[in-house]
Amino acid sequence: MIRVLLVDDHPVVRRGLRALLEELPELEPVGEAADGAAAIRLLDQFQQAGQPRPDVVLMDLRMEPGMGGVEATRLITARTDPPSVLVLTVYRTDADILAAVEAGATGYLLKDAPPEELAAAVRATARGETVLAPPVAARLLGRVRAGRPALSPRESEILPLLAEGLANRQISRRLFISEATVKTHLVHIYDKLGVDSRTAAVAAARTDGLLGDR
Numbered sequence: 313m314i315r316v317l318l319v320d321d322h323p324v325v326r327r328g329l330r331a332l333l334e335e336l337p338e339l340e341p342v343g344e345a346a347d348g349a350a351a352i353r354l355l356d357q358f359q360q361a362g363q364p365r366p367d368v369v370l371m372d373l374r375m376e377p378g379m380g381g382v383e384a385t386r387l388i389t390a391r392t393d394p395p396s397v398l399v400l401t402v403y404r405t406d407a408d409i410l411a412a413v414e415a416g417a418t419g420y421l422l423k424d425a426p427p428e429e430l431a432a433a434v435r436a437t438a439r440g441e442t443v444l445a446p447p448v449a450a451r452l453l454g455r456v457r458a459g460r461p462a463l464s465p466r467e468s469e470i471l472p473l474l475a476e477g478l479a480n481r482q483i484s485r486r487l488f489i490s491e492a493t494v495k496t497h498l499v500h501i502y503d504k505l506g507v508d509s510r511t512a513a514v515a516a517a518r519t520d521g522l523l524g525d526r
Contacts, residue, residue, distance in 0.1 A: 314438045315342045317366040317395070319351040319384065321375035325423075329370065329400075336431045342366055347375040348384025355388065355395075366395045367438045371417070373401035373408055382411045382465055389416030398437040400430070407468040407522045409448055414465055419443030463504060463522070470497050475514045475523055 316333055318341055320326050326344045333339045343358075343366065345351035351369060358365050369388060373381040385397045398419040399412045412420055419437045421430065422445045433443040463471065466487075473483045480498075484491045502508055505516040517523050 313340045314338055314368060314434060315340050315364060315366045316434060317341075317343045317345065317351060317354060317369045319345045319348065319369060319375075319381070320372040320400075321346050321378065322372075325372075332427055332430070333434075336427075339431065339434060347378025348381060348387070349379040351384055352379075352387055355391070365393070368434050369395050369397045370434065371397050371399050373399055373403050373412065382415045385412060385415040385417050386465070396437045396440060398433060398443065400425075404445075404447055405521050405523065407463060407471065407517075410462045411465045411468045414462075420448045421445050422447065463501065464497075467497050467501050467504075468522075470494065471501060471513070471517050472523055474498075474501075474510055475517065 316339060318326050318329050318333075320329070323346075326346075330341045330344065333341045343354045345354055348371075351371070355365060369385075371381045371385060375381065381399060381401070385399070388394050388397055394416075396418040397416060398421060399417045400421050400423055401408070402423050404422060409420055418440065419433055419442060421433050421443065425433070425445060436443045466489075469487060470483055473486060478486065480491050480494045483494045487494075498510075498513075501513055505513050505520075507513045507516050514523075
């Protein structure tokens with residue numbers, strides 16, 4: 313039996329996923345969490361109780377105001393003998409995909425996937441296989457072919473704040489980093505996008521689909 317932990321900030325989504333998994337052979341939902349921090353607490357509880365850890369964490373990507381999926385994935389995959397993380401989200405931008413993969417996600421699936429595709433993805437993830445939805449694989453392949461360096465997870469966090477018009481000080485406060493660190497990341501972002509200003513960076517990001525539905 314494949315044990316699955318559900319992480320999503322929408323109760324209706326969690327309920328629907330639980331109902332779906334309970335109908336499928338070999339898949340067993342063993343817990344639910346509304347954000348990344350709650351998911352990590354649940355994993356700790358499994359360990360403290362001497363219970364088997366989940367085999368797969370089915371992880372939403374953006375869960376506000378709680379810990380998001382990228383940070384949670386990074387913390388989970390850094391653990392000893394971690395479960396595999398399969399991201400299940402509506403977001404398909406380069407920034408989201410790359411941030412999740414760099415954080416250690418084994419797979420990336422979109423929420424419009426049919427039930428049989430989701431079930432197959434969970435099983436493959438439990439086996440340690442990489443699972444990418446076709447649109448996600450296409451975007452990654454396109455980026456590789458373009459030869460443009462990928463943004464780091466932190467740079468991917470700064471870019472949308474830049475698009476919101478936040479100043480360096482506001483970005484530093486939002487992300488709990490220093491203004492000097494923000495400036496350093498901006499230099500790297502400009503270099504990777506081939507631009508020399510905030511306005512040009514935002515324009516290039518929109519063209520490349522790095523800002524999602526913002």
